[in-house]
Amino acid sequence: MFKSLKSKVERLRSLSKMLVVLLSCCLVVFSSCMEWDYGLEENFDTSTSGEGLFICNEGNFQYGNATLSYYNPETKVVENEVFYRANAMKLGDVAQSMIIRDGIGWVVVNNSHVIFAIDVNTFKEVGRITNFTSPRYMHFISDEKAYVTQIWDNRIFIVNPQRYEITGYIDIPNMTMESGSTEQMVQYGKYVYVNCWSYQNRIIKIDTETDEVIDELTVGIQPTSLVMDCNNKLWTVTDGGYEGSPYGHEAPSLYRIDAETFTIEKQFEFKFGDAPSEVQLNGTKDKIYWINDDIWEMDVTAERVPVRPFLKYNETIYYGLTVCPRTGDVYVADAIDYVQQGMIYRYSKEGNLLDEFYVGIIPGAFCWK
Numbered sequence: 001m002f003k004s005l006k007s008k009v010e011r012l013r014s015l016s017k018m019l020v021v022l023l024s025c026c027l028v029v030f031s032s033c034m035e036w037d038y039g040l041e042e043n044f045d046t047s048t049s050g051e052g053l054f055i056c057n058e059g060n061f062q063y064g065n066a067t068l069s070y071y072n073p074e075t076k077v078v079e080n081e082v083f084y085r086a087n088a089m090k091l092g093d094v095a096q097s098m099i100i101r102d103g104i105g106w107v108v109v110n111n112s113h114v115i116f117a118i119d120v121n122t123f124k125e126v127g128r129i130t131n132f133t134s135p136r137y138m139h140f141i142s143d144e145k146a147y148v149t150q151i152w153d154n155r156i157f158i159v160n161p162q163r164y165e166i167t168g169y170i171d172i173p174n175m176t177m178e179s180g181s182t183e184q185m186v187q188y189g190k191y192v193y194v195n196c197w198s199y200q201n202r203i204i205k206i207d208t209e210t211d212e213v214i215d216e217l218t219v220g221i222q223p224t225s226l227v228m229d230c231n232n233k234l235w236t237v238t239d240g241g242y243e244g245s246p247y248g249h250e251a252p253s254l255y256r257i258d259a260e261t262f263t264i265e266k267q268f269e270f271k272f273g274d275a276p277s278e279v280q281l282n283g284t285k286d287k288i289y290w291i292n293d294d295i296w297e298m299d300v301t302a303e304r305v306p307v308r309p310f311l312k313y314n315e316t317i318y319y320g321l322t323v324c325p326r327t328g329d330v331y332v333a334d335a336i337d338y339v340q341q342g343m344i345y346r347y348s349k350e351g352n353l354l355d356e357f358y359v360g361i362i363p364g365a366f367c368w369k
Contacts, residue, residue, distance in 0.1 A: 042085040044122055050074070053322070053331065054105065054120075054367040055344060056095040057360025066095035066109060067360035070123070071344070073324065078344075078357045083107070083116070086123035091116070097137050098367035105367065106161070108135045108148070115148065117164070120369050127164045132157060133177075139185035139192060141208050151181035151198060158211060170211050172196070172204065179247075184226040186234065188259040195223040195236050199247040203236060205262060217262055220253045221245075225279035229300040230286050232259045237276045237290055252276050254290070254305070268305050282349075283325030291318050295332060310351055322366035329354065333363035 052072050059066035068083040068091055083091045092112030099106050100120055107116045115135060117127040133153035140146045140161070147170070148157040154175040158168040172182060181198035191214075192206045203223065205215040220238035227235050233256050240252035254268040254276065270276055276292040289297050294309030295318065311332065319342070320333030328349035335342050342363040346355040 041088045041124075044079070044082070044086065051326070052120075052369045053324075054098050054369065055320075055333070055359050055363050056098050056107065056365040056367070057342065058094050058096070058362040058364045060338070060361060061094055061111060064090060064093045064112075065361055066091045066093060066112075068095060068098075068107060068123070069359040069363070071357065073327075073329070073346075076355050076357075078359065080359060082123040083118065083125075086118075087125050089125075095365070096135065097365045099138050099140070100367060100369055101140050101161075102143075105369075106138050108138055110134055110136065110151075115159075117161070129159055129161075129164045129166065131166060136181065137184050139187065141187075141192070145208075147185060147192065147206075149182035149185065149194060152179075153177050154180055156182050156194070156206075168211065170206060170213065173213060173216075175200065183224070186226055186228040188228065188232060191259075193226065193228075193234055193259070195226040197222050197224055199245075201238070203234070203257065215262060217257065217264070219255050219257075219264070221248055221250050223255075224277045225290075227279055227281050227288070228259060228285075229281060229288065230284060231300060233257060233265065233300060234259050235279050235281075235288055235300075237279050239275055239277060240270075240272070254279070256300075266303070270305075278321040280321050280323055282323045282328050287323075289321060289323060289330065291321055293318070295321065295330065311347060319362065320364045320366060322368070325368060331366060333359075333366070335362050335364075338362055 055069040057067045067081045069080045070082045071078045092109040094110040096108045096110040105118045105120045113132045115129045116125055118125055134151045136149045138146055138148050144160055144162055146159050146161050154172050154177050156170040157166050160167050179199040183195045183197045185192050185194050190208050194204050196202045201221050203217045204213050207214045221241040222239045223236040224239050225237055237254045238252045241249045243249050251272040252270045252274055256266040258265050274292055276290050278291045280289045286300050293313040295311035297310035317335040318332055319335040322331045330347045332345045341358045344357055348354055
């Protein structure tokens with residue numbers, strides 16, 4: 001259910017995400033339910049206001065060691081464990097993603113079944129939504145309605161962020177609770193598009209006025225990401241599954257999909273055994289980036305993938321990716337070995353190293369303030 005332990009031998013990122021669940025279940029004998037650890041609260045100064053970057057550090061599944069880091073690009077100062085330091089309370093088990101709306105950051109903590117709402121300047125909790133199955137991503141429809149995708153659940157949860165409560169569900173056709181997952185969401189007009197990853201091969205289309213799935217598009221096995229560019233084209237990349245998967249194993253692909261017609265415009269095929277992931281856009285949304293061992297960059301109008309990468313693979317584990325919407329700087333998360341603190345590398349849009357800093361265990365998701 002998470003970005004997870006990667007086999008350096010096989011170097012299959014999609015398989016590694018599933019292996020961490022199996023491995024952790026064998027190693028860990030205690031419950032995944034969190035016991036909140038209260039201590040002394042810390043007040044942060046005004047240096048945390050203005051532009052900044054949040055890093056969600058997953059931590060190890062069932063260890064309850066997820067953390068939240070905050071980086072100031074201007075001063076190059078990083079503050080680690082800001083949620084714990086501001087609230088005297090652990091963040092929980094597996095920090096999956098984060099989104100910001102109107103000065104409030106919503107931190108999705110997968111295996112603790114909770115979404116925390118925090119002030120993005122003080123990092124203090126202002127509310128929480130509980131009782132999810134296993135939340136993945138949050139998308140706002142309005143101030144009073146948001147969708148929350150799940151893994152191991154055939155529903156997308158509907159929540160009221162102002163009241164911090166679950167108000168309903170969207171049933172996903174042809175999906176079981178044991179294997180299916182809904183993941184990232186993008187919106188075009190009144191429609192929300194969602195990639196279905198675990199043992200799935202679909203992008204679904206939801207009418208936000210009726211909260212119903214009205215269409216679906218078949219792509220390759222296990223689409224892992226979803227973004228929309230400046231031309232209203234959806235981009236997703238499939239990982240192709242893994243050897244021995246009951247759902248199949250195939251070469252992965254990158255897809256460009258027209259949001260208006262909901263049809264595939266272009267399929268870029270990778271080699272069998274490649275493991276592309278983490279499709280991201282720059283601020284003007286005219287370039288896409290992704291991880292496939294190396295870091296790759298491509299114009300959204302390109303007709304073929306580049307032959308040379310933006311950044312070369314350096315024998316480590318590139319695990320997360322983001323691009324600063326203002327400067328175009330590229331940030332790469334390195335999980336190193338999934339045990340020690342991870343590292344963030346910051347590169348200019350020309351590919352020059354600008355900074356590097358340690359964060360928490362398994363940095364996987366970014367959120368710009």
